[in-house]
Amino acid sequence: xxxxxxxxxxxxxxxxxxxxxxxxxxxxxxxxxxxxxxxxxxxxxxxxxxxxxxxxxxxxxxxxxxxxxxxxxxxxxxxxxxxxxxxxxxxxxxxxxxxxxxxxxxxxxxxxxxxxxxxxxxxxxxxxxxxxxxxxxxxxxxxxxxxxxxxxxxxxxxxxxxxxxxxxxxxxxxxxxxxxxxxxxxxxxxxxxxxxxxxxxxxxxxxxxxxxxxxxxxxxxxxxxxxxxxxxxxxxxxxxxxxxxxxxxxxxxxxxxxxxxxxxxxxxxxxxxxxxxxxxxxxxxxxxxxxxxxxxxxxxxxxxxxxxxxxxxxxxx
Numbered sequence: 525x526x527x528x529x530x531x532x533x534x535x536x537x538x539x540x541x542x543x544x545x546x547x548x549x550x551x552x553x554x555x556x557x558x559x560x561x562x563x564x565x566x567x568x569x570x571x572x573x574x575x576x577x578x579x580x581x582x583x584x585x586x587x588x589x590x591x592x593x594x595x596x597x598x599x600x601x602x603x604x605x606x607x608x609x610x611x612x613x614x615x616x617x618x619x620x621x622x623x624x625x626x627x628x629x630x631x632x633x634x635x636x637x638x639x640x641x642x643x644x645x646x647x648x649x650x651x652x653x654x655x656x657x658x659x660x661x662x663x664x665x666x667x668x669x670x671x672x673x674x675x676x677x678x679x680x681x682x683x684x685x686x687x688x689x690x691x692x693x694x695x696x697x698x699x700x701x702x703x704x705x706x707x708x709x710x711x712x713x714x715x716x717x718x719x720x721x722x723x724x725x726x727x728x729x730x731x732x733x734x735x736x737x738x739x740x741x742x743x744x745x746x747x748x749x750x751x752x753x754x755x756x757x758x759x760x761x762x763x764x765x766x767x768x769x770x771x772x773x774x775x776x777x778x779x780x781x782x783x784x785x786x787x788x789x790x791x792x793x794x795x796x797x798x799x800x801x802x803x804x805x806x807x808x809x810x811x812x813x814x815x816x817x818x819x820x821x822x823x824x825x826x827x828x829x830x831x832x833x834x835x836x837x838x839x840x841x
Contacts, residue, residue, distance in 0.1 A: 535777030535789035538770050543796035545766030546630045547804055549622060551758040558622035560749040563737060564759055566614065566730035567750075569767030573723045576772075580719065595720050602712045606721055607728035609712075613705020614729025615736075620698035627691030629680045630801035631813055634794040636671050636695035638820040641791070643703035651707055663826030670820030671696070673812060680807070722771060791824045 552561055580591070625633045642664035649655065671692065679688040705725075713721055737746040749759070774790065794817060801807040 531777050532789060534773045536792065538773035538777055539790050539793040540796050541765050541770040541773055543634075543793050543800055545762050545770060546625065546634065546793075546797050547800050548758045548762035549766060550625055550630050550801075550805060552755060552762050553622055553626040555753075555755040556749055556759060557742075557746065558619050558626065559733065559737060559740070560746040561622050561759065562615070562619045563730065563733040563746065564749045565618075565763035565767045566726055566733060568760065568763035569726050569771075570723065570730060572764065572768040573719060573726065576719055577723065591717075594717050598716055602716055603724060605712045606709055606716065606724040609705045609709035610725035610728030611705075611732045612708065613702050614725060615732035617698050617701035617705060618729070619733075620694050620701060624691045624695035624698055627680075627683060627687055628674075628695060629807050630805060631798045631807045631809070632674045632688075632692070633695055634797035634801075635674050635813070635816050635820050636692055637699055638667050638791065638794060638824055639671060639696055639699040640703055641824050642667055643700050644707060647704050647707040648710075652710065659826060663823040666823030666826065667820045668823075670816040670818075670823065673816040673819060678808070678810070726767070791821065794821060 549561070556564070621633075621637075624636070628636070642660070645660050645664070674692065679685050683691075709721070709725065737743050740746060749755070777789070798807075798809060798813070798817065802809045
């Protein structure tokens with residue numbers, strides 16, 4: 525039996541789920557440091573992925589073969605690549621993401637995060653020999669313009685303009701690290717069982733964070749995040765939504781919908797996030813923020829749909 529628009533539905537659910545996760549991570553970041561919160565969400569995600577692996581036989585139509593036999597048949601090099609991807613794309617990128625989110629807020633960060641798309645194309649060009657065209661550069665320029673417009677936005681309460689710029693720069697580094705981690709893992713993901721791949725990446729990221737926090741002078745403070753507290757009211761749902769559900773919806777979206785359509789629908793996170801930030805967090809929705817969104821989203825559409833734009837340009841010329 526086929527279900528019309530199933531993939532598109534999953535892609536929108538991924539965008540909406542991640543938008544809610546951003547709001548909850550913002551709340552959690554007011555009580556928990558970025559390093560500790562990243563470690564916490566990784567542990568929650570690993571536990572949930574472990575449960576999913578146990579249930580994998582019942583989810584095979586959606587997830588594919590997630591058996592131990594399939595896992596052990598993978599070459600050792602694939603495990604190392606996924607581990608490196610987890611260190612870069614989870615331990616580093618997500619710590620930077622949470623730090624940036626604490627400074628700039630959900631609305632501005634969701635715009636900065638759109639840099640993920642051009643960074644993926646750049647790293648794919650450098651590492652996977654994928655081709656870049658003039659259309660890619662036009663789209664990337666629009667996204668960068670949108671991010672630059674956000675830097676002139678009025679800083680959130682208790683934040684100076686200098687600190688706002690630092691937060692945006694850290695957000696750019698987070699998007700770059702996330703993109704590098706994903707592109708690094710891309711050749712492996714084509715063959716590796718998806719849930720196991722997610723678990724290996726998350727495990728490598730968590731292990732790195734464990735080492736870093738244990739070596740930190742503030743290790744007791746970092747590890748206190750695992751002691752039940754009021755912060756869990758937002759930290760646990762944020763981890764479940766952001767580190768587990770959004771990822772599974774993302775997988776299902778790519779399975780049942782075209783990649784280009786899925787990518788566009790995933791980028792609707794910026795719309796959901798700004799709406800939620802305005803309604804729940806009371807962040808201001810200004811004309812400058814609207815201009816930044818239009819520029820950045822327009823750039824994303826050009827980058828994702830570059831083949832259609834190239835065909836259109838060929839017809840015109």
